[in-house]
Amino acid sequence: MSSRVLALAILLFWGLDAHAQAPRKEVAPRDSMRELVMAPIVVSATRSEKTLQDVAVPTTVVSAETMRRQGAVRLGEVLASVPGLALFDDHGTGIQVQGFAPDYTLILIDGEPVIGRTAGTLDLDRISIQGIERVELVRGPSSSLYGSEALAGVVNLITSPPAEGVEGGIGLRAGSHGTTDMTAEAGAGGPGGSGFRVMLNRYSSAGYDLTPATYGPTTPSFADYTTDLRARTTWGRSTLRLGGRLAFQDQESAFALQDTRYDDTGSRLDWSLHPELETRLNPRLRLTTTLYGAGYRTKTRQLRQSDDAIYYSDDFDQRYQKAEAQLDAFWNTRHLTMISAGGALETLGGNRYALDGDQPETRHVFGFVQHEWLPGRRLEASASVRFDAHSDYASRLSPKLAILFRPTEAVRLRMSAGSGFKAPAFRQLYLAFSNAAAGYSVFGASRLEEGIARLEAEGQIAQLFLDPSTLDAIRAERSMALNMGGSITLSDAFELTFNGFYNDVHDLIETQPVAQKTNGQFVYGYFNISRLYTRGIESEAVFRPHAGRARVELAAGYQFLQARDRAVLDRLSTGDVFGRDPDGREYALAVRDYGGLFGRSPHSATLRAAVDYAPLGLGLSLRGRWRSRYGYRDLDGNQIANRDDEFVPAYPLFDATATKTIPLGPRTRLAIQAGVENAFDITRPTLVPSLPGRRLFAGIRADF
Amino acid sequence: MRFPYTVRLVLLISLFVAACDSSDPDPDPVPITAVTATDIPADPTLIPPSGGPPVSTGRFTLYSLREERIVLASSEVDATVRQQDSVSTAWDIGLRGTTLIFNGGTSGPGEGAAQILAQPFADVLEATEAGYFADGDNTACPALETPAGPVPGTPYAVCSGSDNGWYNYNAPINLISPLAGRTIVLKTADGLYAKLRILNYYQGNPNPPDPALPGRYFTFEYLVQPDGSRTFETTTAE
Helix, strand or coil: CCCCHHHHHHHHHHHHHHHHHHCCCCCCCCHHHHHHHHHHCCCCCCCCCCHHHHHCCCCEEEEEEHHHHHCEEEEEHHHCCCCCCCEEEEEEEEEECCCCCCCHEEECCCEEECCCCCCCCCCCHHHEEECCCEEEECCCHHHHHCHHHHHHHHEEEEECCCCEEEEEEEEEEEEHHHHEEEEEEEEECCCCEEEEEEEEEEEEEEEECCCCCCCCCCCCEEEEEEEEEEEEEEECCCEEEEEEEEEEEEEEEEECCCCEEEEEEEEEEEEEEEEEEEEEEECCCCEEEEEEEEEEEEEEEECCCCCCHHHHHHEEEEEEEEEEEEEEEEEEEEEEEEEEEEEEEEEEEEEECCCCEECCCCEEEEEEEEEEEEEEECEEEEEEEEEEEEECCCEEEEEEEEEEEEEEEEEEEEEEEEEEEECHHHHHHHCCEEECCCEEECCCCCHHHHHHHHHHHCCCCEEEECCCCCCCCCEEEEEEEEEEEEEECCCCCCCCCCEEEEEEEEEEEEEEEEEECCCCCEEEEEEEEEEEEEEEEEEEEEEEECCCCEEEEEEEEEEEEEEEECCCCCCHHHHEEEEEEECCEEEECCHHHCCCCCCCEEEEEEEEEEEEEEEHHEEEEEEEEEEEEECCCCCCCCCCCCCHEEECEEEEEEEEEEEEEEEEECCCCEEEEEEEECCCCEECCCCCCCCCCCEEEEEEEEEC | CCCHHHHHHHHHHHHHHHHCCCCCCCCEEEECCCEEEEEEEECEEECCCCCCCEEEECCEEEEEECCCCEECCCCCCCHHHHHHHHHCCCCCCEEEEEEEEECCCCCCCCEEEEECCCCCCCCCEEECCCCCCCCCCCCCCEEECCCCCCEEECCCCCCCCCCCEEEEEEEEHHHEEECCCCCCEEECCCEEEEEEEEEECCCCCCCCCCCCCCEEEEEEEEECCCCCCCCCCECCCC
């Protein structure tokens, strides 16, 4: 038995204690960067603590130090700089992982899901990164551990644990477009890991207007408040942790339709409560019991300015409750098993899904088992499988196998194959909607039968194309994925990481007509239809040259991506698909003319440079990202991006942040920061509304 | 070789005479070029004076490809005029919204019929010999795809519905765009062969097509072979 394997296994098993033993950042600020570089600990890949290098699935970590040096305040800014990720704007800022729309990436805080998506996007700008110790990103499906939504990847925000003694901090940041961010943090802890942290944050913006010719701003003005509490206490063999978060936002905008002006206001309230009890039953068994509750409520009003008449009104109220028990069994130094089971209840209120006060209420039970096997120092393997049974869609079994192989100390090879799934969206399950003006109707899968029956009883159905009672339950959208890659470390000055991925996706949900109404319009339902694949390579090279007393880190990342709809490939293979130039010339299209799914750049690159010069307390962060052109519309009727005016041209973005840290006492320091985002003022006013041009900011932060 | 002057004169005269002889069975063919009709209204919608959603009238615009003119506009309300024109063979193609009709079958008294080819307009050098449907006869029209299979649509010569005929409807941005590489080959009311492609559905022939502009205004390019043959390259007709 090598002592290394034993040490690793002990770390795995008692890993959560590593928090308490980790050196305080404030005590050893000079070494923090190197330590984070050398041995970051991650939990998202296996739901247990491991060093980053030793996880078998592609995982990226962004440390608090990196986020602070960058001057980031919201999650979107953090993820934008990660190689291979692209921001994706659709009803909020989302993230594209391995070519998937934001719907397919699960966002967690301390391992529990953040809820509340609009059109599939969980707005990353909702999430303040104050009080976050690190952000972990796992690429590829992790549904075998996390269930729905963990199809493209998992983003897990890990909050800072309480530190010993009393600490606190206050930060202010102000920038272009009237953007301000104010944070106050305080915490106290005793020996043995008990303590608490509390965080208050206010984030606001005056919005901006890229199209002054039209009435109303491009993005609304808003004020957003977040408060977060993390506490833990240890007695005997048990540790109780409590996490709580409450956030609300008010936003204001306006728009005009045919010269009539409307006010557009929205408010949002979301909260979560996360108590967790961890008990060491005996030296080989650990039981973790988790309760998690979350709520997400929005209210949207669009009122005509002249008389306050309601043009559009929408309320949405989502509540999620979960209970889960997880047993970790440490059989010996070579075998570790994790077994978990739980159940969740979810209710949906608001006027879109809760018709006549009839709120959809869903039940969900799940269980998973993961076994990790360490046969020797060169090999680690983990296999996991999860079962999800839900009241409104077909059950899913999600397996995954991951292998890490170390042929030499410097080389790590990673291979993982697994299945991911995404539950049908709420509208796909519960919508019951009839358009009063156009006369068509749409029903979610669980509402289709009663909806058709009601329309039939009212004599509105002219022709039924199929009997809804004969339909099978709608299935979750599902994928099979393969990730193969590795890393090569040449001394601690150079590291190359690469990963090739292939995601084969089935059962994507789309609407299809199920009946024709007497008014000639159709009744639509949701069905598992489309298939697509995404494949590509993501890579990053990190170089840390020795530069005297300065610490320098340079990184370059590149991603190649193909994201393609299989129905389009089938159509292209028939030779019947043509394009038409703006001048009217028509030409047959081949696969090479297919620009892929809209919004996906085939090539993207990132550059990152960080310089710290401790003697003067100076820090510098430079970040660049570039994406090649991507399709966004179809103009010649073939539904694919093939001609130049159907693409958003390629663009680069560069950001820079400089920080000066002034020590005021043994544990007190002041940091002054200034930065520029999108330094070269790139804008695409009609194509990319989320790109407001150059933005400047300055901030100050005091920690004690 | 050089002919004597008189021989050359005789040759020239005989050539001239031959060219003037209308009964000559093999006159010189001349190239034919396509013409474009722009902004042909096809029952555009109007917001009623009392307000509310825009409405259409349900009337066709009837167009003569041979004479390159509107025979009967959808704005014409006089029932007598509409009745006379619609039963005549003066028109070849009718347009209403996204629906196209041809003067034959259930649509009119003429010999009109059509089919859609998956070929670029410029590459269709000859009308297909067979495969034409008159309106009412085309039983192969899928109006729409349902989970239970395709449901037959109205048996028009050019099927209605997105991707079934000449257009694609992009619901999220409410855009009707003509399918590239689709050419309608047709017979006019008097049985002449013609080819036609739709270029735009929006007023002013905007490039690129713009759903913010009024729709139901057709711009289309077409070519009629006046000599009764199937070729679209040259004609022997005057």
